[in-house]
Amino acid sequence: xxxxxxxxxxxxxxxxxxxxxxxxxxxxxxxxxxxxxxxxxxxxxxxxxxxxxxxxxxxxxxxxxxxxxxxxxxxxxxxxxxxxxxxxxxxxxxxxxxx
Amino acid sequence: xxxxxxxxxxxxxxxxxxxxxxxxxxxxxxxxxxxxxxxxxxxxxxxxxxxxxxxxxxxxxxxxxxxxxxxxxxxxxxxxxxxxxxxxxxxxxxxxxxxxxxxxxxxxxxxxxxxxxxxxxxxxxxxxxxxxxxxxxxxxxxxxxxxxxxxxxxxxxxxxxxxxxxxxxxxxxxxxxxxxxxxxxxxxxxxxxxxxxxxxxxxxxxxxxxxxxxxxxxxxxxxxxxxxxxxxxxxxxxxxxxxxxxxxxxxxxxxxxxxxxxxxxxxxxxxxxxxxxxxxxxxxxxxxxxxxxxxxxxxxxxxxxxxxxxxxxxxxxxxxxxxxxxxxxxxxxxxxxxxxxxxxxxxx
Amino acid sequence: xxxxxxxxxxxxxxxxxxxxxxxxxxxxxxxxxxxxxxxxxxxxxxxxxxxxxxxxxxxxxxxxxxxxxxxxxxxxxxxxxxxxxxxxxxxxxxxxxxxxxxxxxxxxxxxxxxxxxxxxxxxxxxxxxxxxxxxxxxxxxxxxxxxxxxxxxxxxxxxxxxxxxxxxxxxxxxxxxxxxxxxxxxxxxxxxxxxxxxxxxxxxxxxxxxxxxxxxxxxxxxxxxxxxxxxxxxxxxxxxxxxxxxxxxxxxxxxxxxxxxxxxxxxxxxxxxxxxxxxxxxxxxxxxxxxxxxxxxxxxxxxxxxxxxxxxxxxxxxxxxxxxxxxxxxxxxxxxxxxxxxxxxxxxxxxxxxxxxxxxxxxxxxxxxx
Numbered sequence: 001x002x003x004x005x006x007x008x009x010x011x012x013x014x015x016x017x018x019x020x021x022x023x024x025x026x027x028x029x030x031x032x033x034x035x036x037x038x039x040x041x042x043x044x045x046x047x048x049x050x051x052x053x054x055x056x057x058x059x060x061x062x063x064x065x066x067x068x069x070x071x072x073x074x075x076x077x078x079x080x081x082x083x084x085x086x087x088x089x090x091x092x093x094x095x096x097x098x099x
Numbered sequence: 100x101x102x103x104x105x106x107x108x109x110x111x112x113x114x115x116x117x118x119x120x121x122x123x124x125x126x127x128x129x130x131x132x133x134x135x136x137x138x139x140x141x142x143x144x145x146x147x148x149x150x151x152x153x154x155x156x157x158x159x160x161x162x163x164x165x166x167x168x169x170x171x172x173x174x175x176x177x178x179x180x181x182x183x184x185x186x187x188x189x190x191x192x193x194x195x196x197x198x199x200x201x202x203x204x205x206x207x208x209x210x211x212x213x214x215x216x217x218x219x220x221x222x223x224x225x226x227x228x229x230x231x232x233x234x235x236x237x238x239x240x241x242x243x244x245x246x247x248x249x250x251x252x253x254x255x256x257x258x259x260x261x262x263x264x265x266x267x268x269x270x271x272x273x274x275x276x277x278x279x280x281x282x283x284x285x286x287x288x289x290x291x292x293x294x295x296x297x298x299x300x301x302x303x304x305x306x307x308x309x310x311x312x313x314x315x316x317x318x319x320x321x322x323x324x325x326x327x328x329x330x331x332x333x334x335x336x337x338x339x340x341x342x343x344x345x346x347x348x349x350x351x352x353x354x355x356x357x358x359x360x361x362x363x364x365x366x367x368x369x370x371x372x373x374x375x376x377x378x379x380x381x382x383x384x385x386x387x388x389x390x391x392x393x394x395x396x397x398x399x400x401x402x403x404x405x406x407x408x409x410x411x412x413x414x415x416x417x418x419x420x421x422x423x424x425x426x427x428x429x430x431x432x433x434x435x436x437x438x439x440x441x442x443x444x445x446x447x
Numbered sequence: 448x449x450x451x452x453x454x455x456x457x458x459x460x461x462x463x464x465x466x467x468x469x470x471x472x473x474x475x476x477x478x479x480x481x482x483x484x485x486x487x488x489x490x491x492x493x494x495x496x497x498x499x500x501x502x503x504x505x506x507x508x509x510x511x512x513x514x515x516x517x518x519x520x521x522x523x524x525x526x527x528x529x530x531x532x533x534x535x536x537x538x539x540x541x542x543x544x545x546x547x548x549x550x551x552x553x554x555x556x557x558x559x560x561x562x563x564x565x566x567x568x569x570x571x572x573x574x575x576x577x578x579x580x581x582x583x584x585x586x587x588x589x590x591x592x593x594x595x596x597x598x599x600x601x602x603x604x605x606x607x608x609x610x611x612x613x614x615x616x617x618x619x620x621x622x623x624x625x626x627x628x629x630x631x632x633x634x635x636x637x638x639x640x641x642x643x644x645x646x647x648x649x650x651x652x653x654x655x656x657x658x659x660x661x662x663x664x665x666x667x668x669x670x671x672x673x674x675x676x677x678x679x680x681x682x683x684x685x686x687x688x689x690x691x692x693x694x695x696x697x698x699x700x701x702x703x704x705x706x707x708x709x710x711x712x713x714x715x716x717x718x719x720x721x722x723x724x725x726x727x728x729x730x731x732x733x734x735x736x737x738x739x740x741x742x743x744x745x746x747x748x749x750x751x752x753x754x755x756x757x758x759x760x761x762x763x764x765x766x767x768x769x770x771x772x773x774x775x776x777x778x779x780x781x782x783x784x785x786x787x788x789x790x791x792x793x794x795x796x797x798x799x800x801x802x803x804x805x806x807x808x809x810x811x812x813x814x815x816x817x
Contacts (some may be wrong), residue, residue, distance in 0.1 A: 024369060024448070
């Protein structure tokens with residue numbers, strides 16, 4: 001539910017190995033990484049932060065893959081529309097209607 | 100289905116004063132319009148502008164009073180002393196007046212360190228010199244230890260309104276542009292971080308500064324098109340614009356992407372679930388300028404030292420009446436409400 | 448900001464919105480529930496409802512951990528602050544939630560020592576630096592937040608901090624979803640699943656929804672692109688006659704959840720036999736309490752909790768709004784007697800409450816969709 005936000009690990013605390021300094025747009029906070037697997041994260045990694053804890057490591061590849069697919073979505077449709085001879089912006093017939 | 104019908108009278112029946120009554124948003128408004136104005140009202144007070152403007156001996160005078168309560172007293176980029184000078188200077192500036200003199204009242208807590216007080220008075224002297232204003236007098240009281248958070252300062256200022264400044268919310272019309280002088284949220288977030296309770300670090304400073312040079316530049320370049328100004332202090336840009344649309348009976352549309360915002364302020368707001376539009380600023384102003392003069396106005400403000408980040412952030416529309424709307428980069432819209440109480444970080 | 452801005456890219460959002468427009472069956476009225484209050488808030492904050500085809504109706508679910516707390520339970524927590532030498536701590540979200548005697552902010556104005564914290568660890572630190580006081584943390588939240596409370600209690604135990612306790616109101620989302628699915632007055636086509644709860648619980652707990660009820664579930668992120676893509680994925684499943692759980696938020700949500708987080712929950716908490724949810728009534732095995740091994744830090748053991756049940760005012764329709772039966776503006780009190788300055792129910796002040804989202808972000812004259 002709650003508000004959780006991506007941040008980048010910039011440092012680990014020397015006194016407490018479970019405490020990492022995380023940067024969100026230039027704002028830094030100490031975050032407890034006790035909910036992540038040992039050695040799962042290092043400096044430079046991105047994590048999801050919630051109430052002072054890191055809940056998950058963010059997958060750079062996963063994000064990139066997702067965005068790539070969404071970019072392709074627009075391109076595919078553009079290509080299909082050119083083939084169909086529709087001008088950009090006109091709505092293609094619904095898949096239910098197409099036979 | 101607004102809580103108070105448009106144009107209807109607000110009533111103050113609150114059984115006790117809450118922190119929210121001082122936050123600059125809806126509750127502050129209710130205190131003012133429901134209690135203070137009805138009991139003390141007169142044509143000048145009734146306008147409830149930042150400064151009171153009235154005719155005097157063939158010219159127009161503007162006067163303003165403000166209380167400064169801030170914890171901690173010193174923070175990155177300034178201190179209570181500076182706020183006390185710049186805040187009142189700015190209230191006068193956005194009423195079209197150059198501040199001539201100020202008077203200052205100190206309420207000091209017994210136990211306050213002498214050097215703390217000295218530092219603040221020095222800060223006030225510096226800020227007054229910087230703003231070109233003189234401090235003509237004031238008063239000092241001491242209260243018991245445990246009260247006054249160290250010190251409270253209250254300033255009263257007066258100035259002469261520039262003859263070219265004809266500012267009236269009723270002159271605002273659809274098509275007018277909304278000009279913002281610079282990045283928002285710096286002051287409020289700096290204070291929040293300075294309190295140390297949230298354990299956040301950022302390279303941020305309060306934006307406290309006098310805005311008079313910018314206003315002068317605006318008047319030089321665009322006076323005929325300058326309709327209204329306000330400094331978005333407590334309650335932020337959202338509250339200032341909501342007050343405008345209410346007084347001008349119009350709508351304001353802002354483009355979210357156009358709002359100047361530092362990355363650190365954005366980061367802090369994202370972490371805490373705060374809206375930058377609700378955060379206090381101490382060195383910014385909003386001006387409503389006619390479409391014809393908008394470009395000249397923006398150029399003039401940007402040409403002043405410290406004005407580079409000024410931007411046109413939106414425009415005035417006729418509908419939806421008395422509403423401020425924000426549009427995202429991808430065409431979604433949402434209402435920008437007036438702050439209710441202090442902005443509280445949210446976790447969930 | 449990385450991992451935020453890319454998911455607010457206007458071009459990509461338009462791509463998905465257009466694709467959604469192409470894929471919907473124009474003759475069908477879709478009712479899709481976003482379970483999580485955070486999604487409701489995000490949708491209206493970004494004006495996403497403007498980008499959806501007109502025949503997709505979003506039904507707002509009960510995923511607001513503050514909203515579903517009955518007023519009596521709020522009173523219980525606030526009663527702890529009555530004790531001298533107790534500092535009651537809570538998240539910012541709680542500060543404006545009304546109990547019968549007022550909100551935490553109002554009680555604080557009257558002298559109660561109630562302080563806001565960002566993290567339960569901050570409350571524990573407060574206890575360490577105030578040895579003569581007792582610090583109690585009013586814990587709220589779904590599975591997203593429970594592990595953090597658990598780790599905090601474990602840390603208190605490890606450090607031997609005795610002047611600290613937690614008033615635990617963690618609830619679990621699956622029983623609430625089940626209660627809604629079993630409700631006779633609901634027709635729903637699919638679910639936008641809670642993204643952050645799922646970082647802890649994983650996606651498996653939702654498998655019963657397609658299996659037993661035949662509805663698609665897509666676990667979704669919170670940025671505009673995430674939410675739109677998730678709605679698209681649901682529509683595609685429906686078109687294909689499929690029903691399964693999909694993970695749209697896979698850059699963050701592991702399918703099997705967070706082992707360490709689940710272990711921490713298991714170590715510190717146990718399920719209550721039942722718990723009262725505002726609007727949904729008593730639901731079995733839907734909430735967590737601190738187990739016997741950690742009773743030392745359980746506020747319900749350390750303090751006398753009144754436990755009085757307080758029913759909502761008859762005119763307030765919080766329950767129906769929580770279940771998605773009514774939209775906020777359809778409640779008779781919305782915007783009139785009930786508004787953020789004077790909330791009748793928590794839905795209006797909780798940042799995740801549907802009523803607050805509508806009041807703040809949706810123009811009051813706009814027609815309500817669907």
